[in-house]
Amino acid sequence: MKEKLESLKQEALEQIDQAQTADDLQSVRVSYLGKKGPITEVLRGMGKLPAEERPVVGELANKVRQVIAEAIDEKKAIIEEKAINEQLEKESIDVTLPARPVHVGGPHLLTRMISEIEDLFIGMGFEVREGPEVETDYYNFEALNLPKDHPARDMQDSFYITEELLMRTHTSPVQARTMNAYKGNKPVKMICPGKVYRRDTDDATHSHQFMQVEGLYVDKNVRMSDLKGVLNQFAKQFFGEEREIRLRPSFFPFTEPSVEMDISCKVCQGEGCSVCKKTGWIEILGGGMVHPRVLEMAGYDPEIYSGFAFGMGPERIAMLKYGIDDIRHFYTNDRRFLKQYHQA
Amino acid sequence: MLVSLNWLEQYVNLGNDTPEALAEKITKTGIEVDAIHHVAQKSEGVVVGYVEDCYGHPNADKLNVCDVNVGEESLQIVCGAPNVAKGQKVAVALPGAVLPGNFKIKKTKLRGVESNGMICSLNELGIEEAYLPKGSEDGIFVFPDDVEVGQSITQYLNLDDVILEFDLTPNRSDALSMLGVAYEVAAILDEEVKLPLIELDESNEKATDYIDVDVQAKEDNPYYGAFMVKNITVKPSPLWMRNYLMAAGIRPINNVVDITNFVLLEYGQPLHAFDYDKFNAKQVLVRRATKDETINTLDDQERVLNEEHLVITNGEKPTAIAGVMGGSDSEVDESTTTVLLEAAYFEPKRVRRAVKDHQLRSESSARFEKGVDPNRVKEAGQRAASLLQTYANGQVLEGVSEFDQLDRSHKQVEFTSARVNARLGTSISDDQIGIILDKLGFTYQQDGENFVATIPTRRQDIVRFEDMLEEVARIYGYDQLDYTLPQGAQQAGGLTQKQSLKRYVKSYMEGAGLMEAITYSLTSEARSQQLVSPEVASVHPTPVRLSMPMSEEHSTLRLSALPEMLATLSYNSARKQQDLGFYELGSVFVSKELNVTKQPEEQTRLAAALTGQWLTHAWQQEVKKVDFFLIKGVLEGLFERLGVKATYKPVQMDGMHPGRTAQIYIDSVPVGFVGQIHPLTQKAYNLKETYVFDIDFDHLATVYDDVPRFEKIARYPSISRDVALVVDESVTAHDLIETIEQHAGHLLKSVHVFDQYQGDNLEDGKKSLAFNLLYLDPDRTLTDDEVEASYQAITEAVAKEHQASLRS
Structure with missing residues (x-):
């Protein structure tokens, strides 16, 4: 019996070794391990054996059975792997061929600039306010200390609709509206981004429509040094830690004292070059302490309240930051221009 | 304002700063120096020469040979300038000299005649053509007789001068004069201002014997002074004056005109010189013009006047538009011998009006418009008279004939140092504030921290505490201020819900x-009418037009962003970029008034346009053009994310494809439209097939689901059933879905179309629509019977309502 089992084992292992396909293996499995197979037969015939031999032969038969089953599984894994490898070889592609493009759009550069500015000021506790683009003469001019006969209020410079209505020339009316809404007894800390309009002929440096972001902070005891501190923080975050700022006296009807802010030129590190007109400085924004007339008209007592305001042009800042040579690019919406600023 | 440093040095000691360092100081203190011009690059070895003899070149018609005395020797020089002549004093570049442009002068032979240098024009010496005196543009420059032969030309021609170009803010009109600038620079450098010397040697005759002054428009003209100067000789003004005028960008003309211009620049006080004989009257009458009265101004234009304009007259007719420009009838010329010199104060408003009506800006009007210093009007007249005496050999008559109601009082501003420090965030001492006021040239009284400053009348911009605050701050130095952060109560900043939604929609x-x-x-009126969404059009909005547009192209406020967006597509397509998808989120302007009197309603709308191929993958030959269902997919994705459900109904709209346009409703409120633009619209914008939508963002912002509720993730399996219905072509998918949803019962989770078929095996005019129905109960396993019941209900309902039969 032992000899028979040993030779069955040898026979089966040989056949397994020769098997090429999963089917070959299956027939080996059926013929040796099946219900009608020789090993089953041996086990069935055990009754005829003497009692003391039975456990020995039984154990051997089971062992042979196990060896064959394991050999089949092993071989099966080899055959499957081979089949997979053959499949993979067939599937191989030229990975250097061009990709199927994923269609993703992107924001306009001005939107990016404005969001970035908004986020910086939000971080400093400013809220974002918006207002109408068609403004009343009162909010656009008068409430900002530009009375009717003011030289800066030439009809030639603004797009009037009626004598009392015009396309807003700055986003400052949103400041006046917000102060009015707060009724003179609550601090105001806001920025107002948006479109503004001037009666200019479009050329490389002028656009009849452009963007502005203005800011306003009114509270008790607001100091000019606060303006300097806030603008400094903004400039360092927006333009880089290494940039210096400087304030220069200037003039706006709605602020007094008024300032213009320059940042040190990045191109020449302040040495003087063509970008900064050899001054080492680049003008970035205007601002100042809110004019007492503006506070008064909005219902804030200038003896108690003071404040600062500032304003900047996202186009100008973008032009400086990216070296863009013509303001009209922002409104032509040439895909080749827009795409450049979809980058991270 | 162009400021010559050589000229400025006459009034204030400029110290040893380089022009660049001085400019930086001025800029930081308050007046922006826009540019620094060096009048000429250095010319070495150019001296004054005397032309002792001048005769024709033996071998060339257009050349002359000159013997020129250059001090220690006489040189033979060949000269090609037509105006060279014996007896002139000229600029001679000696051999070895280097002229601007690195032009080296050498001994040479010209057509066989030796030439030992070059006689120069101003242009060759590096002076810009625009500033050259009239008539001297061609040819060599001829010096007046009083220059010394052999001396370097640099001092005579002011070639070492540096000009600062000021960018003046409107409040600083005090710096529209050299003296005003001198006060500013004196404050910065802590120096004293030296005023010009006025020495008049008046004759016995009185000005009032020659001229009366009668001002009728007293408010417009609170001061008018008439000086008389007799026996003048009109000739070129002295070289130094011509140099200063050129440096300031003013072309020299003759001594009388140059002197009035010089004093205008020096004092900031415009003056006018009339030829007294041509003025032809013993009276100056200042009044408002009458309607349609005319005057021929110095620029040879006839100006038609009206009651809003102030004129100087000789009692009969206008001889000048006050403060703006004189008349040609009384113009000073070579033959003038007696000058009537006007020094006056004209009201800014009146001058501004004339400037605007006649589009006539002049150096004079620019100063009157801002208001001149009332305390310098008469002095400026005297200064000009003294210069006429010296440089035009004039005889100044005694006194002045004048009308005078001018307010010359000084404003006072009271303040405390505590308030200054509180507003600036500084701790400037009382003494330091006193020093700053001294530097500014303001007189003041001080009692501890209390100050009363008296403001000089040249500084009309200073009227209240805050103006004073700026003066103190800028002299103290903005760069001396600390960087502080606001001390007030902190608040959290942020975006409103709607602003956040805008960002969300954009990123979607x-x-x-x-x-x-x-x-x-701003678009054209024609475009403003195009592709207006039905719910906007239904309120019959009036196009809001500008009263004075610069062009028709940008004359009218938009009612939709789409027309300009189509123009954008067109612009890009024309540049070989034909596969495009754009969106814009922005305001449109809806006014319901026939004649606009109120602000129009500003609606934020979301518009989008797609054209060309959406997907192209060249080497796999995959191409997918944009189509209706793509743009609808963009919309549906948005609506899904906003938690709103939109329905679509076919709509007819101008400019849109009649069979491929839908109006969009949310809860039966119309919010916009989506569709393909009409082939004719396509053609008008030079586009291929293009799909657009335009929806009301403001409405979406009010109805969107801002806090989506948690929905249990189903733990039990769903059951899916398909049904194919055959219906008339006119029945829409929307009609069928509505009926299915109404009758399916609460277990139906979703229904969607997975097939549409027309053609073989179906009757003409019929189509088959196949739907997938998904049933789900989150709390238990469904039974087939429940689903079957719903399915039956559906098929019965669609058969009844839409005559739909099941497709076998």
């Missing part, structure tokens, strides 16, 4: 493959 649109465009709000 970009994720969906569209680029953001920003187009102009």
Whole structure:
């Protein structure tokens, strides 16, 4: 019996070794391990054996059975792997061929600039306010200390609709509206981004429509040094830690004292070059302490309240930051221009 | 304002700063120096020469040979200038000299005649042509007789001068004069201002014997002074004066005109010189013009006047538009011998009006418009008279004939140092504030921290505490201020819900493959009427037009961003970029008034346009054109994310494809439209097939689901059933879905179309629509019977309502 089992084992292992396909293996499995197979037969015939031999032969038969089953599984894994490898070889592609493009759009550069500015000021506790683009003469001019006969209020410079209505020339009316809404007894800390309009002929440096972001902070005891501190923080975050700022006296009807802010030129590190007109400085924004007339008209007592305001042009800042040579690019919406600023 | 440093040095000691360092100081203190011009690059070895003899070149018609005395020797020089002549004093570049442009002068032979140098024009010496005196543009420059032969020309021609170009803010009109600038620089450098010397040697005759002054428009003209100067000789003004005028960008003309211009620049006080004989009257009468009265101004234009304009007359007719420009009838010329010199104060408003009506800006009007210093009007007249005496050999008559109601009082501003420090965030001492006021040239009284400053009348911009605050701050130095952060109660900043939603929608649109465009709000009136969404059009909005547009192209406020967006597509297509998807989120302007009197309603709308191929993958030959269902997909994705459900109904709209346009409703409120633009619209914009939508963002912002409720993730399996219905062509998918949803019962989770079929095996005029029905109960396993019951209910309902039969 032992000899028979040993030779069955040898026979089966040989056949397994020769098997090429999963089917070959299956027939080996059926013929040796099946219900009608020789090993089953041996086990069935055990009754005829003497009692003391039975456990020995039984154990051997089971062992042979196990060896064959394991050999089949092993071989099966080899055959499957081979089949997979053959499949993979067939599937191989030229990975250097061009990709199927994923269609993703992107924001306009001005939107990016404005969001970035908004986020910086939000971080400093400013809220974002918006207002109408068609403004009343009162909010656009008068409430900002530009009375009717003011030289800066030439009809030639603004797009009037009626004598009392015009396309807003700055986003400052949103400041006046917000102060009015707060009724003179609550601090105001806001920025107002948006479109503004001037009666200019479009050329490389002028656009009849452009963007502005203005800011306003009114509270008790607001100091000019606060303006300097806030603008400094903004400039360092927006333009880089290494940039210096400087304030220069200037003039706006709605602020007094008024300032213009320059940042040190990045191109020449302040040495003087063509970008900064050899001054080492680049003008970035205007601002100042809110004019007492503006506070008064909005219902804030200038003896108690003071404040600062500032304003900047996202186009100008973008032009400086990216070296863009013509303001009209922002409104032509040439895909080749827009795409450049979809980058991270 | 152009400021010559050589000239400025006459009034204030400029110290040893380089021009660049001085400019930086001025800029930081308050007046922006826009540019620094060096009058000429250095010319070495150019001296004054005397032309002792001048005769024709033996071998060339157009050349002359000159013997020129250059001090220690006489040189033979060949000269090609037509105006060279014996007896002139000229600029001679000696051999070895280097002229601007690195032009080296050498001994040479010209057509066989030796030439030992070059006689120069101003242009060759590096002076810009625009500043050259009239008539001297061609040819060599001829010096007046009083220059010394052999001396370097640099001092005579002011070639070492540096000009600072000021960019003046409107409040600083005090710096529209050299003296005003001198006060500013004196404050910065802590120096004293030296005023010009006025020495008059008046004759016995009185000005009042020659001229009376009668001012009728007293408010417009509170001061008018008439000086008389007799026996003048009109000739070129002295070289130094011509140099200063050129440096200031004013062309020299003759001594009388130059002197009035010089004093205008020196004092900031415009003056006018009339030829007294041509003035032809013993009276100056200042009044408002009458309607349609005319005057011929110095620029040879006839100006038609009206009651809003102030004129100087000789009692009969206008001889000048006050403060703006004189008349040609009384113009000073070579033959003038007696000058009537006007020094006056004209009201800014009146001058501004004339400037605006006649589009006539002059150096004079620019100063009157801002208001001149009332305390310097008469002095400026005297200064000019003294210069006429010296440089035009004039005889100044005694006194002045004048009308005078001018307010010359000084304003006072009271303040405390505590308030200054509180507003600036500084701790400037009382003494330091006193020093700053001294530097500014303001007189003041001080009692501890209390100050009363008296403001000089040249500084009309200073009227209240805050103006004073700026003066103190800028002299103290803005760069001396600390960097502080606001001390007030801190508040959290942030975006409103609607602002956040805008950002969300924008990033959705970009994720969906569209680029953001920003187009102009102002469009043409024709375009403003195009592609207006039905719910906007139904209120019959009036196009809001500008009263004075610069062009028809940008004359009218938009009612939709789409027309300008189509123009953008067109612009890009024309540049070989034909596969495009753009969106814009921005305001449109809806006014319901026939004649606009109130602000129009500003609606934020979301518009998008797609054209060309959406997907192209060249080497796999995959191409997918944009189509209706793509743009609808963009919209549906948005609505899904906003938690709103939209329905679509076919609509007819001008400019849109009649069979491929739908109006969009949310809860039966119309919010916009989507569709393909009409082939004719396509053609008008030079586009291929293009799909657009335009929806009301403001409405979406009010109805969107801002806090989506948690919905249990189903733990039990769903059951899916398909049904194919055959219906008339006119029955829409929307009709069938509505009926299915109404009758399916609460277990139906979703229904969607998976097939539409027309053709073989179906009757003409019929179509088959196949739907997938998904049933789900989150709390238990469904039974087939429940689903079957719902299915039956559905088929019965669609058969009844839409005559739908099941497709076998």
